[in-house]
Amino acid sequence: MRFGIIGTGTVGRTLAAKLVSLGHEVTLGSRTSDNTAANEWADRSGPYGHAGTFTQAAEFGEVVINATAGTVSLQALRLAGAEQLAGKVLVDVSNPLVFSATGQVSLEPVNTDSVGERIQREFPAARVVKALNTVNADVMVDPARLPGTHNLFIAGEDPEAKAVVRAMLVEFGWPSAAVLDLGGITAARSLEMLMPLWLDLMRHFGHVDFNYSIVTAD
Amino acid sequence: MRFGIIGTGTVGRTLAAKLVSLGHEVTLGSRTSDNTAANEWADRSGPYGHAGTFTQAAEFGEVVINATAGTVSLQALRLAGAEQLAGKVLVDVSNPLVFSATGQVSLEPVNTDSVGERIQREFPAARVVKALNTVNADVMVDPARLPGTHNLFIAGEDPEAKAVVRAMLVEFGWPSAAVLDLGGITAARSLEMLMPLWLDLMRHFGHVDFNYSIVTAD
Numbered sequence: 054m055r056f057g058i059i060g061t062g063t064v065g066r067t068l069a070a071k072l073v074s075l076g077h078e079v080t081l082g083s084r085t086s087d088n089t090a091a092n093e094w095a096d097r098s099g100p101y102g103h104a105g106t107f108t109q110a111a112e113f114g115e116v117v118i119n120a121t122a123g124t125v126s127l128q129a130l131r132l133a134g135a136e137q138l139a140g141k142v143l144v145d146v147s148n149p150l151v152f153s154a155t156g157q158v159s160l161e162p163v164n165t166d167s168v169g170e171r172i173q174r175e176f177p178a179a180r181v182v183k184a185l186n187t188v189n190a191d192v193m194v195d196p197a198r199l200p201g202t203h204n205l206f207i208a209g210e211d212p213e214a215k216a217v218v219r220a221m222l223v224e225f226g227w228p229s230a231a232v233l234d235l236g237g238i239t240a241a242r243s244l245e246m247l248m249p250l251w252l253d254l255m256r257h258f259g260h261v262d263f264n265y266s267i268v269t270a271d
Numbered sequence: 272m273r274f275g276i277i278g279t280g281t282v283g284r285t286l287a288a289k290l291v292s293l294g295h296e297v298t299l300g301s302r303t304s305d306n307t308a309a310n311e312w313a314d315r316s317g318p319y320g321h322a323g324t325f326t327q328a329a330e331f332g333e334v335v336i337n338a339t340a341g342t343v344s345l346q347a348l349r350l351a352g353a354e355q356l357a358g359k360v361l362v363d364v365s366n367p368l369v370f371s372a373t374g375q376v377s378l379e380p381v382n383t384d385s386v387g388e389r390i391q392r393e394f395p396a397a398r399v400v401k402a403l404n405t406v407n408a409d410v411m412v413d414p415a416r417l418p419g420t421h422n423l424f425i426a427g428e429d430p431e432a433k434a435v436v437r438a439m440l441v442e443f444g445w446p447s448a449a450v451l452d453l454g455g456i457t458a459a460r461s462l463e464m465l466m467p468l469w470l471d472l473m474r475h476f477g478h479v480d481f482n483y484s485i486v487t488a489d
Binding site: 157159160161163164165198199200201202203206233234235236239240242243244246247249250252253254256257258260262263264265266267268269270271 | 375377378379381382383416417418419420421424451452453454457458460461462464465467468470471472474475476478480481482483484485486487488489
């Protein structure tokens with residue numbers, strides 16, 4: 054399968070490497086075609102790893118993954134192009150973290166809106182699925198690094214798109230039953246609003262190797 | 272030990288009944304002294320269960336528990352009285368849920384403030400501990416109804432107050448190690464921001480018998 058990844062940070066590069074290792078073909082997209090991180094990644098990733106612009110990545114992918122910071126995601130996806138995103142499964146991994154001068158972190162948008170919803174509104178022909186924004190990049194692609202059962206969440210309007218994302222997560226090593234479908238894209242609000250707890254837990258544990266397991270009575 | 276509970280809803284009554292069953296003495300406080308729910312609860316709770324006003328409950332308790340809706344908590348605690356709350360451990364169990372006409376739920380305050388912080392700011396002589404707002408009332412007082420290990424979180428400025436709350440939770444049946452201390456009262460933000468996910472999970476499972484377990488690599 055062909056994937057286009059928007060964003061060359063840790064999340065983008067980690068997902069790109071995992072997808073290539075699974076035999077998929079990936080274009081890692083950056084704002085400009087001379088992005089060092091993207092080109093170095095492509096150079097060492099064999100014939101299935103490519104570097105390109107946001108537009109080239111979006112055009113390339115049957116599935117497009119937004120791995121940019123949530124505060125700049127809309128801008129990045131505008132550069133990728135509505136035409137290139139139309140009909141595509143668009144996995145939104147972003148969190149809209151805003152860092153204040155005093156080091157306090159908040160979210161924007163939050164509460165009555167979310168990046169996931171904003172993307173779906175601005176690109177109505179894309180099939181947006183919120184996913185993977187609740188764990189560290191290493192955990193995303195290697196759930197077995199944590200013991201026992203733990204969960205991911207998906208949300209989006211398009212059941213087929215969610216099935217495609219679920220299949221990708223299963224390829225990453227997540228049991229299908231561990232991926233909880235929270236319904237429509239509005240649930241991106243609650244998933245993005247998990248980030249402050251994730252940051253508090255990071256401070257509490259002193260590392261990022263953790264995840265949420267939802268324990269139920271039945 | 273003597274507990275004063277502010278609020279006679281399900282959470283207040285469930286906590287009151289548990290505390291009485293553990294041999295503590297409880298005054299369940301309501302806005303007016305003729306509150307039917309509170310008086311009926313006191314009538315069937317034996318000599319250790321009392322009903323009273325918010326002020327009487329706050330005066331009575333060595334530990335005071337805010338079990339009102341987060342959107343009216345400050346108002347209720349003003350009625351309880353700053354003098355009655357001074358020096359007390361004040362457990363804030365609230366969530367500031369706002370229900371829109373269309374059924375959408377949001378939080379107010381959120382993101383850059385929280386009910387826990389607002390209470391601590393307005394009642395600086397109280398020793399506020401955010402706790403228990405992340406689970407259903409039945410789970411609060413009976414963690415064994417869910418299998419395995421699952422977690423609660425506490426946050427507040429006063430380590431001794433947090434130790435008192437932790438001891439209460441251990442009496443409720445929570446292993447001390449399951450109660451994660453997230454630091455100062457600012458962490459009330461992330462704990463209150465968990466509520467939208469809790470609501471999405473309630474819709475997903477069709478019940479409220481669930482909780483978060485934090486899985487770590489170590």
